[in-house]
Amino acid sequence: MYANPARKAVGEGADLAAFSPACAGAVRRFHSSFKEYKPTALTPLPGLAAELGLKDFLVKDESSRYGLKAFKVLGASYAVGRFLAARLGRDMSQVTRDELCSPEAREKIGDVTFVTTTDGNHGRGLAWTARELGYKAIVFMPKGSTSSRMESIRAEGASCTVTELNYDEAVRMTWALAQEKGYVMVQDTAWEGYTEIPTWISQGYMTLAQEALEQMRATGTMPTHCFLQAGVGSFASAVVGHLTAALGAEAPRFVIVEPHTANCIYRSAVAGDGKPRNVTGDLQTLMAGLACGEPNTVSWGILRDYASAYFSCPDYLAANGMRILAAPTGGDAPIVSGESGAVTTGLVHWLMRHPAARAQRDALGLGADSRVLVVSTEGDTAPEIYKGVVWGGAHPDVDGVF
């Protein structure tokens, strides 16, 4: 764990204007114009909370989002919607899915091909959005991607190829292709000179944060701690940004969680000079959705300024989280949580139960008065891996310290 020595108060750190409650409302209005939209469940697990010695354990369960088993479609659909609205010269705050699909809009916009690189969920969300709105999508995946994730993307009508490149190299290849062919790159990470579409994608994720806030307000269970997993950091920065903008000093402590082999946000924080750091190599981890070595340069500023701590984790913690959520205790409801969705639960379990975690637990102020919020960002998006872990015991618990 690395505790942030320079956490900022609202107004003193990175600009949160793009994540304000007003922006979140506009994003959600657009999402609501899709017939598939409905808020996902915020599931309390009182049995798990009691077992871990916490007041509450709340899981925002994204396994049912738009029927796609992951939250990622929220970003792709909002970004594509905004892009098409701009092409029509329309204000995004008034555009709906049906307007974007109308023959008049189609004729005015003409043919557009969207292209992206994905570890699975973002590409599936983009493919779904492109099909839904009547456009073409081309999707690339990094080396080692599972065939079930590739097939899910093809099933949405997109072309999908697994490359021989790691995630960040594949992103660069896709960018070069988009420049050459005139495709529109819809990538869920930003770099210098490419920030507009990634910011729209990140804003799209606010819908889940806004739903969670409403659900917690309605049940009087506002969190003291919020654990968020990170690949490039777009998702975590949307939740940190929105909850901080909406709640100010009442915002929970945010803890950012990554796999050891792709811990670029953790390394950026540890470096301590405020600048992002990259991780290279194969980025191999069970947590395919988090296997990204280069932080989103816009998101990094938000995570640097408003997170309380950063963790770099072994794969078995993700597997433990999947098993804990699948086989609940004390009458809790089971939750199907995939590899990248469950690591935060695995980490909280380790923090509360492992004798060697005491100093870290205390530094985070985790105890009997704590209300913990996690987001299970995916269900069983690779069913064979899910079964291998939950039924087959793959990546067994190691009674370890990391």
Ligand SMILES: Cc1ncc(COP(=O)(O)O)c(C=O)c1O
């Ligand atoms: C299931 C899941 N959770 C979390 C993330 C992390 O999101 P980000 O790359 O924006 O940090 C991803 C990214 O693809 C994902 O697929």
